[in-house]
Amino acid sequence: MNTMTASTALASGRVRLANVRQIALVTAKIRALWVLAAFVFITFIAIIRIGQLGVSQGAPERTSMAEALLPSRGEITDRNGMALARAFASYSLWFNPKALGAAGSPLVKTPGEIARALMQIFPDADYDELVRRLSANKGGYLRRRVLPEEANRVFALGEPALEFPREEQRFYPQGSLAAHVLGYVDDEGKGKVGMESVLEQRLLDPAQRGTPTALSIDARVQGALEDELARGMTDTKAKGAAGMILDVDTGEVIALASLPSFNPNRSDLAYDSLVSNRVSNERYELGSTFKPITVAAAIDAGVITDLAVRYSAVPFKIGGFTIHDSHNLGASLNVPEALIQSSNVVTAHIAEKLGGPALRRTMMQLGMNERPTIELPARGFPLWPRSGNAAGDWSEITTMTVSYGHGIAVTPLHLAAAYAALVNGGIWRPATLYKVDPAHVPAGRRVFQASTSARMRQLLRMIVADGTGRQANAYGFRVGGKTGSAEKAGGGGYRKTSLIATFAAAFPMDKPRYVVIAMLDEPQATQATSGQRTAAFNAAPIVGRVVPRIGPMLGVVPDATRDVDISDISPLVPRGAAE
Amino acid sequence: MIMKAQRFRSIGWLVLLALCAVAVMVLAFRVNALRSQVMRTEAKIVAMRMEELYLRTEFETRANQQQLRDWNAVEFGYVAPSAGQYLENERQLAQFARPDGPGAPEPLRVASLDDALVAQAAFPAFVSPLSGKSLAEEASAQDAPDLADHDAAKAALAVTLSKVRTVHEGSDADAPKVAKSQAKLAPKSVLLAARTADVPGKRKVLAAAQLGATKPKTAKQASTTSEARSSK
Numbered sequence: 001m002n003t004m005t006a007s008t009a010l011a012s013g014r015v016r017l018a019n020v021r022q023i024a025l026v027t028a029k030i031r032a033l034w035v036l037a038a039f040v041f042i043t044f045i046a047i048i049r050i051g052q053l054g055v056s057q058g059a060p061e062r063t064s065m066a067e068a069l070l071p072s073r074g075e076i077t078d079r080n081g082m083a084l085a086r087a088f089a090s091y092s093l094w095f096n097p098k099a100l101g102a103a104g105s106p107l108v109k110t111p112g113e114i115a116r117a118l119m120q121i122f123p124d125a126d127y128d129e130l131v132r133r134l135s136a137n138k139g140g141y142l143r144r145r146v147l148p149e150e151a152n153r154v155f156a157l158g159e160p161a162l163e164f165p166r167e168e169q170r171f172y173p174q175g176s177l178a179a180h181v182l183g184y185v186d187d188e189g190k191g192k193v194g195m196e197s198v199l200e201q202r203l204l205d206p207a208q209r210g211t212p213t214a215l216s217i218d219a220r221v222q223g224a225l226e227d228e229l230a231r232g233m234t235d236t237k238a239k240g241a242a243g244m245i246l247d248v249d250t251g252e253v254i255a256l257a258s259l260p261s262f263n264p265n266r267s268d269l270a271y272d273s274l275v276s277n278r279v280s281n282e283r284y285e286l287g288s289t290f291k292p293i294t295v296a297a298a299i300d301a302g303v304i305t306d307l308a309v310r311y312s313a314v315p316f317k318i319g320g321f322t323i324h325d326s327h328n329l330g331a332s333l334n335v336p337e338a339l340i341q342s343s344n345v346v347t348a349h350i351a352e353k354l355g356g357p358a359l360r361r362t363m364m365q366l367g368m369n370e371r372p373t374i375e376l377p378a379r380g381f382p383l384w385p386r387s388g389n390a391a392g393d394w395s396e397i398t399t400m401t402v403s404y405g406h407g408i409a410v411t412p413l414h415l416a417a418a419y420a421a422l423v424n425g426g427i428w429r430p431a432t433l434y435k436v437d438p439a440h441v442p443a444g445r446r447v448f449q450a451s452t453s454a455r456m457r458q459l460l461r462m463i464v465a466d467g468t469g470r471q472a473n474a475y476g477f478r479v480g481g482k483t484g485s486a487e488k489a490g491g492g493g494y495r496k497t498s499l500i501a502t503f504a505a506a507f508p509m510d511k512p513r514y515v516v517i518a519m520l521d522e523p524q525a526t527q528a529t530s531g532q533r534t535a536a537f538n539a540a541p542i543v544g545r546v547v548p549r550i551g552p553m554l555g556v557v558p559d560a561t562r563d564v565d566i567s568d569i570s571p572l573v574p575r576g577a578a579e
Numbered sequence: 580m581i582m583k584a585q586r587f588r589s590i591g592w593l594v595l596l597a598l599c600a601v602a603v604m605v606l607a608f609r610v611n612a613l614r615s616q617v618m619r620t621e622a623k624i625v626a627m628r629m630e631e632l633y634l635r636t637e638f639e640t641r642a643n644q645q646q647l648r649d650w651n652a653v654e655f656g657y658v659a660p661s662a663g664q665y666l667e668n669e670r671q672l673a674q675f676a677r678p679d680g681p682g683a684p685e686p687l688r689v690a691s692l693d694d695a696l697v698a699q700a701a702f703p704a705f706v707s708p709l710s711g712k713s714l715a716e717e718a719s720a721q722d723a724p725d726l727a728d729h730d731a732a733k734a735a736l737a738v739t740l741s742k743v744r745t746v747h748e749g750s751d752a753d754a755p756k757v758a759k760s761q762a763k764l765a766p767k768s769v770l771l772a773a774r775t776a777d778v779p780g781k782r783k784v785l786a787a788a789q790l791g792a793t794k795p796k797t798a799k800q801a802s803t804t805s806e807a808r809s810s811k
Contacts, residue, residue, distance in 0.1 A: 051604065068625040083639060088632055147637055173639035223644030476662025549659045558662035 066210070072168050074202065074209035076182060076195060078219040079254075079435050081212070085172050085182055085196065085264075091151045091164040093143040095133060099161040106161040111135045114159060118142070121153045145171055145265050170196075176263040178222050180277045181215065181256050181376070181433060184264035192267070193275055195433060198375050214435040216252035221245060224549040225255040229518065232542040233259055236501075236523035236533075242278035242412050243542070245550065246515040248420040248506065250436040251429035251444070253374070254514065254554070256280075278521070281378040283409040286519075287486030288342045288535075289419075289504045290405030292456055295335060295347070296422055297362040298354045300452040307335045308572055311346040319397040323348045326534075336572045339459050340467030342483065344404045351403030356394040359403060365447045366421060366428055372413040373430035383409035405484060412502070416517045419504050423460065423480070423512040426453040458566045461509040465566070466573060472505055472540040474547040476558030481505025481516075481543065483535035488522070498522050503539035507547055508556055509564040518542040 073087040097106040107114055111134035115127050122143060133142060142162070146154070151164050170185040183194025191197040195215065202208050229241040245254040258278040262269060276282060298304045310332040315324035325343050338346035351359055363369065371379040385398045385407050394402065401407035413431060421428035426448030429441075436442075448456075460480030463469045468483045484502040487494035502519045506512045518539045523529065529537040551558060651657055666672050 065621045065625055068622075069628055083636070086632075086636060088636060089629065090633070090636075147640060148633070149637070171636060171640075173636055174643045175640075175645055177644050219644055223648060227648055476665075548661070552659055557665050557667070558660075559665065559667065560662045561667075 070206065070210050072209075073170060073185070073189075073204060074199070075212035076199070076203075077212045077214050078178075078217045078222075079214055079252075080218065081214070082219045083173055083212070084178060084215070084217070084219065085170060087168060087170055089166045090144075090169050090171055091146040091148065092141055092167055092169075093146050093151075093154060094139065094163045094165050095142050096139050096161050096163050097137050098139070099163070106137075107134065108159055109157075114157065114162075117157050118154070121150055145169055170264075172264045174219060174223075175265065176261045177219060177226065178217055178256070179261045179264050180258045180275075180279070181217055181222075181253075182264055184262075184267040186267055193277075193378065194376060196264075197377055215433050216247075216254060216435045217256070217433070218254050218553065220553050221550045222255040222257065224553075225546055226257045226259070226261070228542050228546045228549070229257055229259055231545075232518065232520060232523075232538060235528035236520055236526055236538045238520040238523040238538075240278055240521040242282075242517070242519045242521075243546075244279050244412060244416050244515075244517050245546075246416045246420055246431060246517075247436075248424040248512050248515055250438070250441045251417070251420070251431050252436050253431050253433050255550075256433075277376065277378045278412070278519070279517075280372055280374055280376050280411055280413045281380045283380045283382055283411050284500045284502075284519070284521075285406050285409045285486045285489065286412070286415050286500065286502050286504075287405040287484035288344075289415055289482050289484035289502050290403065290408070291339060291342065291347045292422060292460060292482050293362065293366065293418055294351050294354070294359060294403040295339060295459065296448050296452050296456050297359055298350050299455055300362070300448050301354055301358050303354045303358075304335055304350065307569055310334050311338065311349045313338070313343055313345050315345060316348075318400065319395075321397060323400060334572055336459060336462055336569050339482070340463050340573060342468055347404045348400035351399050352396065354403075356396065356399035359399055360392075360394055362447065363402070363408070365445065366414070366418040367430075368408065368410050368414055368418070372411050372417070373432075374413060375433045380411050382411070382414065405486060412517050412519050415502070415504055416515050419506060419515045419517070421447045421453075422456050423453060423506045423509070423515070425450045457506075457509050457512065457564050458569055460506065461564045462566055462569065462573065464505070468534075468536040469503065469505070469540050469543075471536060472503060472543040472547070474507070474544050474551070474558075476560045477547045477551050477556065478508035478510055478563050479505050479543065479547055480507070480509040480512075480564070481540075483540055485534040485536075497533070499533050501533065501535035501539045503535050503543050505543045505547075507551070508562070510562055513556060514550075514554060516543050516546060518546070 071087040075083055075087070076085040077083050100106050111131050114134055115130035118130055119125055119127055125143070130142065133140060144167075146164065154162055155164070170189075172179075172182065172184075179194075181194050183192050183196035185196055186192055191200045191203065195213075196203070199213055202213065225243050225245060229243045232238070233241040241259040242257065244256045246252070247254055256279050258276075260274055262271070262274040295304065311334070313325065313329045313331060313333045315322055317323075323345055325341075325345055329341050329343050329345075333341065333343055333346050335346075335350070337343075338350075367373060368382055369384045371381050385394055385402060387393055398407055417428060417431050421444075426446055427444040428447045429444035432442075457480060460482060461478065462480075463483075464473045464479050464481055469479075469481050472479050472481055481504055484500075484504065486500045486502075487496060488498040488500060489495075490498065500519065500521060501523050502517065505516045505518075507514060507516065520535075520538050520542075523533055523538045525531045525533045532538070548558065
């Protein structure tokens with residue numbers, strides 16, 4: 001019994017041992033298999049990943065080259081392709097007070113020293129403002145749009161707190177040149193004032209912004225005009241100046257300047273008083289420059305058939321108002337003499353003979369009763385004289401004052417377009433700031449007959465050759481034009497010493513191509529103007545200096561052997577009579 | 580046996596399949612590598628363009644109208660050309676011409692008759708690509724293939740020039756002497772040149788040159804004719 005028990009016990013122990021061994025072996029095998037499976041799985045995953053990387057994920061986010069080079073805002077160029085406004089990543093000067101850690105001064109030197117050093121790099125900066133901002137524990141732009149050279153010089157100061165982030169910005173390489181035409185872009189990226197505002201959609205449209213937009217402006221001519229206007233302004237201590245150059249055959253504005261100006265690169269300094277455009281927005285009584293328009297209307301209507309007919313030049317009263325000239329011009333004058341000597345009295349007589357409706361019609365055809373036609377958003381509505389009766393006709397006194405440019409206030413742009421029609425054969429065309437394809441010149445509308453225009457060319461040339469516009473007589477350029485010195489209204493009447501001096505000219509008179517307008521706001525009598533305030537001494541010389549500078553650029557070659565033929569009317573004006 | 584072959588075949592297919600897979604993979608990798616290279620290059624081009632735009636803008640800013648005006652005012656002082664600086668046509672240019680004053684130097688005169696000969700001989704206009712000789716030379720090669728050369732032309736030029744110089748510089752008396760000495764220098768070449776010349780004009784010149792060597796008066800006549808012609 002005992003033996004049996006013992007053998008059974010032995011047998012069962014063996015079996016158990018064999019089981020344990022087997023189980024251990026199986027477990028080991030299974031574990032090995034798991035490890036193998038894991039390795040196979042990882043390898044498999046790795047191969048798949050390699051394949052995936054190699055086949056599909058190899059290239060980074062693909063953006064086409066054209067896309068990468070597309071500017072954020074389209075470029076604006078002048079008519080010759082010179083960039084006037086461009087979007088590109090430029091440096092800014094940023095003050096980071098935490099550059100040297102949170103504690104202690106962020107600057108190595110004192111804020112005063114740094115500000116002085118920065119003043120040497122940026123002479124137009126404000127010292128106190130810089131010191132204040134460098135002392136404050138607040139980050140911010142010290143300056144936007146920094147040139148690389150300037151950035152290098154700031155970098156050389158060795159201040160880690162002065163950083164140069166590169167940001168996409170609107171930049172105007174020409175500075176304040178044509179600022180009123182271009183306008184500026186504000187901090188939110190919106191175009192303001194000029195073409196930046198007009199072209200907003202086009203400049204932001206991805207389909208169109210890749211190609212630059214060409215304006216009709218010629219930057220060189222614009223530069224010359226601004227330069228000479230600024231000089232005229234300084235010479236006469238005038239409050240402001242305006243000028244424009246207009247292509248008489250296409251209506252393209254070649255240059256448009258309003259001074260004082262602003263720098264579109266510093267939009268923070270674009271104050272309203274500077275942004276206001278004197279050429280297209282501000283209106284002035286432009287005075288005697290209207291006389292040629294009246295005379296042309298009279299010639300056109302057949303009222304003046306014989307230029308030799310003499311009109312009384314004696315001051316006369318009408319409606320409690322005396323029409324007189326700046327000085328006594330004698331008992332009578334013929335038409336060329338009246339223009340050359342700028343007689344209000346004779347012009348009023350001509351207007352009286354012409355009649356209010358005819359003069360009014362001509363003025364309306366010249367667009368004097370509506371805002372000037374140009375793309376700019378700032379367009380001033382003229383002060384158009386009120387009509388005396390139901391038919392809309394002007395009273396006699398209104399007709400007379402309008403005939404010599406008083407009682408009607410228009411923008412210089414109105415005047416330029418009218419003068420273009422006066423000399424180009426009689427066609428009025430809207431002014432434009434877009435470059436015009438010569439094949440698609442707007443047809444315009446006929447205001448004067450071609451013969452009238454030819455006559456006016458002679459008369460305007462005579463005014464410059466022998467009359468009040470002599471200082472504009474650039475040698476060889478055959479300039480013709482008319483001065484206008486109008487007293488500014490104010491204080492219940494006209495102020496004797498506050499003038500608007502204008503010179504409206506065109507050249508070359510034998511085949512007019514450009515109208516030039518120069519206007520000074522309240523010029524003073526200075527030594528440079530021989531102690532005079534009138535346009536003959538301040539505005540005319542500006543044109544006389546501008547024309548020789550711009551003529552060759554615009555393809556007008558000075559030639560002393562050519563001129564408009566004035567032989568048929570020159571006998572009507574005695575030599576030396578005009579003063 | 581059959582089983583073995585079948586197994587080999589299937590293994591072969593498998594190997595081929597694997598090879599193809601590997602080849603496709605390699606190709607895909609290479610294509611992608613190239614693609615990223617293109618991308619990198621494009622990015623580089625974009626960066627360069629940006630840089631170029633940046634530099635151009637800086638240049639334009641530094642050379643803007645106002646800056647140029649300031650420089651001109653301080654440094655250069657250029658002014659626009661005036662009416663007197665423009666000429667419209669040749670007539671206006673001709674207005675600047677003045678008649679010679681007393682004691683003005685004689686205008687330079689060149690004997691014009693042998694210009695063609697000299698030009699032809701010294702600088703052949705058309706050279707045959709085959710022979711390397713001038714075409715005119717080749718045409719006359721049958722008559723005298725080895726005669727027209729630089730020496731002959733030089734001699735002819737020297738002789739003719741000597742005539743001109745004789746009249747201009749020398750007196751009547753020493754004119755024949757100079758002509759003679761020149762003729763002595765290269766009488767052979769002159770004769771050779773005379774033989775090659777087949778144009779009537781040239782022949783006349785050469786004849787005149789030969790005559791000059793022997794008959795001074797005729798030589799003088801010949802050169803004065805040429806002088807008259809050139810001064811026309």
